[in-house]
Amino acid sequence: MQGYLIASSTNILAPASTPARTIFGLSLFVLGITALIFVVVAGLMVYSVVKFRARATDAAREPAQVCGSTQIELAWTVIPALIVAVLFLATARVIHAIQDTPKPAAALDVIVVGHQFWWEFRYPKLGIVTANELHIPASDRARPTPTFLKLTSADTDHSFWVPELGGKTDLIPNRVNQMWLDPPRPGIYLGQCAQYCGTQHAKMLLRVVVERPADFGAWVSAQQQAAIQDARVSAGKRVFETNVCINCHAVSGTAADGRFGPDLGHLMSRATLASGAAENTPSNLRLWIQTPDAIKPGSLMPAMKLSDADLDAVTAYLETLR
């Protein structure tokens, strides 16, 4: 993962993918028109307040009692109507351009499943299941390889939002939504859940790792390997397999096949724990297993109440899952 710039911002005005860029163009147009309206109308307001303020000299008299004017009313009905027509046409064009884009054959498919409070990413054609850090290839302008996401939810509503790559799309149970991304530049793009989904909505963070095609290929083949079996940590593996860890988590080649929590088969290939709430370091991992509330209060990971020895062993085991 070294060598990639972590985007320090989640600024919608710094688009890095076609949908985000298209929206940015429309935003500038809408901003321009609304700014113009603001200047004209606020100007009229300020002018009339200053010009027609009561002065000591004429305070006793009432001004001319004017009730209205059909011509003026007509003017300030027709002009806004024309502005609305223009804004609508510009908007409809962008809606169509983003929503109705056909999927090219070279597109990568990813299924995104929202969970309280983490992200599951499944690559159906590649046989990969991972969590919280979405890896996708950079898309070349000449030979585009966009990523098409199918989004759904396992529990409550969520929303996928990585501002620099595109607008948000909700993840809703019993419903499959779709969106696409085609960032040309490798890098790490940040985002987070944008639909209130429960206690730890705030720490349902999200990152998209955009890689050069060769790097992405290497990541794919590493993820496709079965989980490492290392005899030196068999004690930790036994702790893992004989506790309730396996009810929620999966590690290929072991008894663990839970679907409720993230797949841990390649846990150490991820930079963060608890959906971005903490950096993936041995001490954080140990703390996360011991007292999840210290990192993410209200998360659905239970405190495992292991002895210190078991805790060290299971941490050591998980650290081998590269």
Next chain:
Amino acid sequence: MSTNASAIENIQGIGRPWMEVLHEWVTTVDHKGLGLLYILYALSYLVIGGFEALIIRAQLMHAHNHLVSPQVFNRMFTMHGTTMIFFVAMPMLFGFANYLVPLMIGARDMAFPRLNAFSFWLTALGGGLLYFSFLGGNGLYGAGTAPDVGWWAYAPLPAKAFSPGHSSDYWTIALLVSGLGSVGTAINILTTVLCMRCPGMHLGRMPLLVWLNLVMSGMVLIAVTPLTAAQVMLLVDRYLGGHFFDTQAGGSATLWMHFFWIFGHPEVYILILPAFAFVSEIVPVYSRKPIFGYPVMVGATVFIGFVSMSVWAHHMFTVGMNSYANSFFTITSMVVGIPTGIKIFNWIGTMWGGRIRFKTPMLFCLGFLFQFLVAGLTGIMLASSPFDWQLGNSYFVVAHFHYVIVGGLLFAIFAAFYYWYPKFTGRMLSEQLGKVHFWLFLIGFHATFDVMHIPGILGMPRRIYTYEPGRGWDTLNLIVTIGAVIQAAAILVFVCNLAVSYWKGANAGKDPWDAWTLEWSATSPPPAYNFATIPVVASRRPLWDLKHPEDPDSRYE
């Protein structure tokens, strides 16, 4: 003036046993008494909801703050939103409508005084139930108290699986009960306006305030009922094994969204039309001119009433509607901007050529005009659905709707307080404190809500109890919090003004503002029967006709 002085003593209950005074307030069916009850009720909840906002802002002051737990934070934003909409804004506007509509149409009371009292006490019960949840409910986390599902309670969060305790039941029943109260009041206002107008006041001569409340009441009937229906369905889901919104049994989460926003968006206009109503009465009086384009203002209001019923799914641009649905709700949402724009132009037209007097009510109206303009323009941005895919559910939206509700509605409500308080109590509010209140609140408002747009543009979603450092959100959030404290100080000045002026304010007389509508022909406060003889009107400004017999409006209408 002697009748006036005794009327003040009567309302202040000087020299009477307090039990008797209390009994009178609790059993009153007088529209003025109920109007004041609504207003006082709403004011107390404004303070409570304001405290909740301050807790939210204190928590968001800087990144990774640990002042309150996520559970408490989630309860605070749920309670803040629910309180401010259902137990501040709605009762406040019903209160003013109750007090003013009969007076302005020359009637002696509302059409159904007992229904009126019933509706108020239902609303009061609703608020009580909502807050009883702090004692009686369990939240999402199992050990919580007040509801923490957000004020939209998006399915399936309030389902049994995710809200095991009773907290969301309190939310549901509170809204159900107060919703019935709202429908009762709406029927009452509709009937009163349609059947109780004084001789000569045909529809074309009604004050705009009455017109706007008429349209508002019609919208309440249409919009609140789906919400009530949805609450019943939710209760069926939770207790009778229904599966309307229970996604784990094949229910639909988007169905709830449709029900909620079919209520939720018209609700915004239900709230803002009475604000328009206040401004449409106050701006002419302080500009010393009649409202510009009265028929167009009425037409624009009715048009808003109809179109606002077909814009609800602009709250749902990100739920995955197809491009045609997104385009439809884009155009309807933008079209609402046309009649709203016409209204702003007509208010400017009213000031144009006038002699504007900058009393406190007018200052608040000017604040309203400016802020409502900005809110309308950010609304146009959000109506442009692709722009909404970025801005929706971010702090930009939070800033936008607070611009509407605080910058628009609350400023108009303050204007109404300063304008009609003399009528309600017979005492003037202090102009000095009023100006301090105005400027403090204006500064606080802009520090909070101007700045709040920016974190949204920088990718900060709403409803998060804490956030990561290093995204450029920290300083902005600190400024927003400071602004909130300044607003709280302004509210304190306002409450002091209300209290001090009640005892020490200058005597108001019948008509302190030299105004033109019928309520100013009654004493301040008006007697129980309002008018000794039912007035007869010949124009939209009956008091202008009285004061200017040489040039009455009735000559031109």
